[in-house]
Amino acid sequence: MKLLTPLQIGELSLPNAIVMAPMTRFRANAQGEVGASTALYYAQRASAGLIVSEAINISAEGTNNPFVASIRTEAQIAGWQLVTQAVHDKGGLIFAQLLHTGRLGHSTDRQGILPFAPSAIAIEGQMSLTSQGSKPYEVPQALTLAQIQKTIADYRQAGEQARQAGFDGVELHGAFGYLPNQFLMESSNQRTDDYGGSIENRTRFVFEVMQNLVEVCGKHRVGIKLSPLTNINGMQDRHAVALYACLLEQLNGLPLAYLHFMNEAGQDVLGTFAALSQHLIIANGGYTRETGEQTLQAGKAHMISYGTAFVANPDLPTRFALNAPLNPTDTATLYTGGEKGYTDYPCL
Numbered sequence: 078m079k080l081l082t083p084l085q086i087g088e089l090s091l092p093n094a095i096v097m098a099p100m101t102r103f104r105a106n107a108q109g110e111v112g113a114s115t116a117l118y119y120a121q122r123a124s125a126g127l128i129v130s131e132a133i134n135i136s137a138e139g140t141n142n143p144f145v146a147s148i149r150t151e152a153q154i155a156g157w158q159l160v161t162q163a164v165h166d167k168g169g170l171i172f173a174q175l176l177h178t179g180r181l182g183h184s185t186d187r188q189g190i191l192p193f194a195p196s197a198i199a200i201e202g203q204m205s206l207t208s209q210g211s212k213p214y215e216v217p218q219a220l221t222l223a224q225i226q227k228t229i230a231d232y233r234q235a236g237e238q239a240r241q242a243g244f245d246g247v248e249l250h251g252a253f254g255y256l257p258n259q260f261l262m263e264s265s266n267q268r269t270d271d272y273g274g275s276i277e278n279r280t281r282f283v284f285e286v287m288q289n290l291v292e293v294c295g296k297h298r299v300g301i302k303l304s305p306l307t308n309i310n311g312m313q314d315r316h317a318v319a320l321y322a323c324l325l326e327q328l329n330g331l332p333l334a335y336l337h338f339m340n341e342a343g344q345d346v347l348g349t350f351a352a353l354s355q356h357l358i359i360a361n362g363g364y365t366r367e368t369g370e371q372t373l374q375a376g377k378a379h380m381i382s383y384g385t386a387f388v389a390n391p392d393l394p395t396r397f398a399l400n401a402p403l404n405p406t407d408t409a410t411l412y413t414g415g416e417k418g419y420t421d422y423p424c425l
């Protein structure tokens with residue numbers, strides 16, 4: 078099976094083509110620190126070809142929820158060191174997913190400070206799930222040019238700190254309407270300076286962040302997750318194909334580890350976008366053992382990432398090898414905190 082065939086990303090040797098998709102689990106403490114139980118959770122899943130961590134906040138400005146882990150303070154970095162050590166002890170590899178929420182943040186969980194975004198445009202028709210219950214999204218503060226440079230520097234510093242914490246690489250969370258996605262799409266970016274307007278200008282932020290991450294993390298150590306056709310969190314663009322074609326062409330010029338694409342049911346995301354890239358492609362979104370294998374056999378992607386299946390099946394590669402049944406995922410404990418539904422799923 079191609080899913081079980083080893084492959085190489087730069088100098089990293091992966092035992093199989095099965096990726097654990099990034100998943101926020103709200104198991105950090107109120108200081109955004111992870112500890113022994115998160116180390117155990119990821120170590121249990123270390124037989125994945127590659128683990129992509131839950132989204133990790135890069136800065137106070139980009140934070141939405143206190144129980145989402147961060148990587149800024151010494152204690153936060155030390156927590157991640159426990160995790161990467163535990164994964165490496167089991168022979169696994171782990172990238173850190175870097176997050177800035179942009180306008181998806183809410184002042185309720187930001188000491189009353191409004192979130193920052195490319196433009197002062199709120200998400201319409203959707204509620205924000207804050208620690209004080211559901212509230213309408215707020216009109217964010219438009220980032221100044223100086224704040225954009227500071228944000229790029231924050232990503233760079235998070236890349237450095239991820240290395241320090243022992244991660245094998247980083248993945249920019251460029252999907253699902255978070256800050257990089259907000260810069261790309263016309264529905265959230267109405268700037269009239271170098272970071273808005275034309276397609277080239279709207280891709281500038283993502284490209285500059287990726288350039289900085291490659292500089293600090295190295296060749297084939299940086300990936301990006303993209304969801305070009307996912308209209309979640311107010312993401313809309315009339316020219317999404319041209320926009321992403323422009324971005325992918327620029328990214329072809331960087332020595333990246335991979336591009337991680339979120340597929341959309343009924344849309345040919347891989348055919349439309351991945352085909353334009355020279356990088357290794359990870360496909361994500363609703364894959365089974367069979368559809369994942371078919372996708373690899375058809376040459377549409379090089380690796381497949383699994384989210385919910387990995388939550389409930391720490392030994393997913395073994396189960397695929399044996400064609401064994403999968404544990405069902407308990408959706409009630411995905412975001413609740415605690416060990417239940419986190420470290421207590423059985424292996425075969």
Ligand SMILES: Cc1cc2nc3c(=O)[nH]c(=O)nc-3n(C[C@H](O)[C@H](O)[C@H](O)COP(=O)(O)O)c2cc1C
Pocket residue numbers: 098099100101102131132174250252302339361362363364382383384385386411412
């Ligand atoms: C509990 C949970 C948390 C998630 N958190 C993140 C996240 O932090 N970053 C991200 O890029 N995607 C996140 N996702 C999306 C997954 O990475 C993946 O795209 C999605 O689950 C589809 O893959 P699947 O069908 O194999 O589950 C999350 C999904 C779940 C179920």
